Amino acid sequence: MKSDLLRYRDVALRVLIMLLIAYVAILFYKLQNPYAFPGIERRFAYTLIAVGTVVILLYFPYGKVTGRIEGGAWHRKFTRSTVSMYRHLKSLSTGQRFVMVAVILLMLAAVVLAFGNEADANRAAILSYFMLVVGVLNLLMEYVLNPDEDAPDPYSRSRMALSLVLLSVVIYFTPEISGKYPRLYLLPLVLLLLALFPGKFRSK
Numbered sequence: 001m002k003s004d005l006l007r008y009r010d011v012a013l014r015v016l017i018m019l020l021i022a023y024v025a026i027l028f029y030k031l032q033n034p035y036a037f038p039g040i041e042r043r044f045a046y047t048l049i050a051v052g053t054v055v056i057l058l059y060f061p062y063g064k065v066t067g068r069i070e071g072g073a074w075h076r077k078f079t080r081s082t083v084s085m086y087r088h089l090k091s092l093s094t095g096q097r098f099v100m101v102a103v104i105l106l107m108l109a110a111v112v113l114a115f116g117n118e119a120d121a122n123r124a125a126i127l128s129y130f131m132l133v134v135g136v137l138n139l140l141m142e143y144v145l146n147p148d149e150d151a152p153d154p155y156s157r158s159r160m161a162l163s164l165v166l167l168s169v170v171i172y173f174t175p176e177i178s179g180k181y182p183r184l185y186l187l188p189l190v191l192l193l194l195a196l197f198p199g200k201f202r203s204k
Helices: 002-032 040-059 062-068 074-090 094-114 118-145 156-172 186-196
Strands: none
Touching: 002 040, 002 094, 002 118, 040 094, 094 118, 094 156, 118 156, 156 186
């Protein structure tokens, strides 16, 4: 059962990545030719919402959550399930985290486009594409540098720092994003500080 779930999850994620690449390509083409293929981006948006929802559902840690909430009061169940989900997200590798954010941004872009805001949908899709590229590069580096999945990744923090700096630079030099949100490039740098010095920002 678990192997089937992993296989379905892998197939769904690959389909989503291919749809994302096609969607971003269509958005860039529509910027140059706004009257070509009328309505195709909206159809892609609805398809991406459906496939993205399936991917998120397949990645949800049902077993860990249900195992945590057995017994106890309702507030205790909620706390344990929340902690379990947080630990599951924290256990993701650097590449998996970027891919997960890319999926969320992609679904956000599709929802924004469905409400008629094409400009912000394009920006969210571009950000999703950047996240996906960074995530896939990290997954490739994880496979090359640390092929044993059970072994701890010795370069996780270094790759996270490099990825966030690269993301900040790319956002800064992307006029479609920096023109509307000129300070958005600072967000990855703030996340970098929080990741490198977590103890400095915790309440005492």
